Amino acid sequence: MIGGALxxxxxxxxTAAAGAAPLxxxxxxxxxxxxxxxxxxxKTATDRDERMTVSVAVQGKGPYHFLIDTGSQQTVVxxxxxxxxxxxxxxxxxxxxxxxxxxxxxxxxxxxxxxxxAFNDLTVPLLEARHIGADGIIxxxxxxxxxxxxxxxxxxxxxxxxxxxxxAGGYEIVVHARKRLGRLIMADAKVxxxxxxxxxxxxxxxxxGNLALQQAMRKQVAGLVHLAGVTGDDIPAELVIAHxxxxxxxxxxxxxxxxxxxxxxxxxxxxxxxxxxLGMRELKVFKxxxxxxxxxxxxxxxxxxxxxxxxxxxxxxxxLVKRIASSxxxxx
Numbered sequence: 298m299i300g301g302a303l304x305x306x307x308x309x310x311x312t313a314a315a316g317a318a319p320l321x322x323x324x325x326x327x328x329x330x331x332x333x334x335x336x337x338x339x340k341t342a343t344d345r346d347e348r349m350t351v352s353v354a355v356q357g358k359g360p361y362h363f364l365i366d367t368g369s370q371q372t373v374v375x376x377x378x379x380x381x382x383x384x385x386x387x388x389x390x391x392x393x394x395x396x397x398x399x400x401x402x403x404x405x406x407x408x409x410x411x412x413x414x415a416f417n418d419l420t421v422p423l424l425e426a427r428h429i430g431a432d433g434i435i436x437x438x439x440x441x442x443x444x445x446x447x448x449x450x451x452x453x454x455x456x457x458x459x460x461x462x463x464x465a466g467g468y469e470i471v472v473h474a475r476k477r478l479g480r481l482i483m484a485d486a487k488v489x490x491x492x493x494x495x496x497x498x499x500x501x502x503x504x505x506g507n508l509a510l511q512q513a514m515r516k517q518v519a520g521l522v523h524l525a526g527v528t529g530d531d532i533p534a535e536l537v538i539a540h541x542x543x544x545x546x547x548x549x550x551x552x553x554x555x556x557x558x559x560x561x562x563x564x565x566x567x568x569x570x571x572x573x574x575l576g577m578r579e580l581k582v583f584k585x586x587x588x589x590x591x592x593x594x595x596x597x598x599x600x601x602x603x604x605x606x607x608x609x610x611x612x613x614x615x616x617l618v619k620r621i622a623s624s625x626x627x628x629x
Contacts, residue, residue: 338455339412348500348577349447350431351454354410356382361432363409365445365454367588368498368574369436370479372409372419373527375426378433379404392422394526395505395559395574401528411435414456428529434500437479437590444589447499449581459591468587468596470547476593477565483595486544486573488552489514493571495544497588497595501576504554510571511537511556522555532557542579547597549579 341349342362352360361378371392374384387403406419416439426432446455474481483495488506491513498505505524520536534555542549554573562568580586585598 338453341452341454348430348502349452349454351411351435353433353435354408355433356384356407357410358382363411363433363435364429364431364500365447365456366434366436366498366500367440367445368480368496368500369434369527370438371434372416372421372436372439373424373429373434374404374406374421375429375432376402376423377426379423386423387420390422392424392528393560393564394528394530395501395557395561396524396526396532397528397530398560399528399530409433409435409439411456424527425529428525428527434527440588440590441479442591444587444591446585446587447580448585450584459589467598468585469599470545470597472545472547472595472597474593474595476590479590480565481588481590481593481595482565482567483544486542488539488542488554488571488573489516490541491571493573494567495542496565496567496572496574497580497586498574498576499580501574503576503578504552505534505559505574505576506537506554506556507562507568507572508556508558509569510554510573511535513571514539519553524555524557524559532559542573542575547599549582552579 339351341351348364350362350364353363355361355374355378379386384404384406387405389400389402391398391400402423403420404423406421407417409416409419416435419439421433440456442458443456444459446453446457448455472483472485474483476482480496483497486493486495488510491510493506493510514537516537516539518535519538522534522536523531524534525531534557537554537556539552539554540550542552558568561574562572565572582600583597584600585596587594587596589596
């Protein structure tokens with residue numbers, strides 16, 4: 298995206314406060330029911346914003362390209378795909394993206410399959426494909442009880458149920474997190490020495506921080522960007538370069554952070570103290586990342602050398618600022 302960044306964080310709004318209908322109920326034990334117990338390892342494709350997509354089947358048809366998005370509370374299907382498959386429409390719900398809120402229709406999906414693993418009996422919001430950059434999104438509602446492994450070296454994604462005996466499995470750093478609205482939030486983190494809550498967001502192209510973090514950092518603004526969200530809205534943001542992001546023993550340097558007063562921070566209760574959504578530009582530094590929604594752990598496999606890490610970043614962050622500043626375009 299020229300002159301901007303994608304931030305596809307999606308939540309269902311507090312329906313009591315927003316006055317919208319909740320997602321329709323399904324019979325007990327059926328909502329999000331999963332079949333297939335073996336680990337599914339799939340080759341990924343990479344979109345222009347360096348996010349990873351996988352091929353899925355919807356209603357037994359496909360393949361269609363879906364994002365695996367650990368920043369999205371809900372699994373989503375595009376309006377175009379819903380129309381093509383003739384999905385039955387449901388009531389509207391209010392969804393919150395990083396850039397704004399919108400009332401959208403829902404649809405009933407019998408099954409979404411990733412290899413042999415199927416997510417059944419889902420009620421999903423419908424969004425425009427041009428806003429999400431794919432045919433749909435696999436959100437955290439479909440990933441509970443699972444371990445999702447992003448292998449950047451081999452360009453694969455693996456999804457498997459968490460087993461009681463699951464261990465670090467060769468990962469060099471294991472971070473314990475807390476869960477809120479389906480997300481895993483790492484609390485033992487610092488940005489330039491400031492304590493910060495960090496959400497791993499595989500649906501975002503870059504890092505997004507809240508205003509509390511920006512005020513605490515007191516750094517000079519390096520450039521202006523627009524964050525484009527799933528609702529089709531965009532929001533202006535100020536770009537700042539952080540010298541160091543540290544999560545326990547894990548350290549990233551020269552992290553470009555776009556700062557905005559996003560409704561996503563408010564809905565997660567992360568607006569009062571410094572918080573950060575960490576996107577794919579930083580995550581792809583690592584060889585592998587495993588996000589275990591059952592044990593509330595995030596596991597990191599480090600690059601072999603510092604040079605390896607540098608090659609995986611999308612260039613120097615100052616070059617990113619120059620590219621953004623040189624263009625007024627920010628297509629949605």
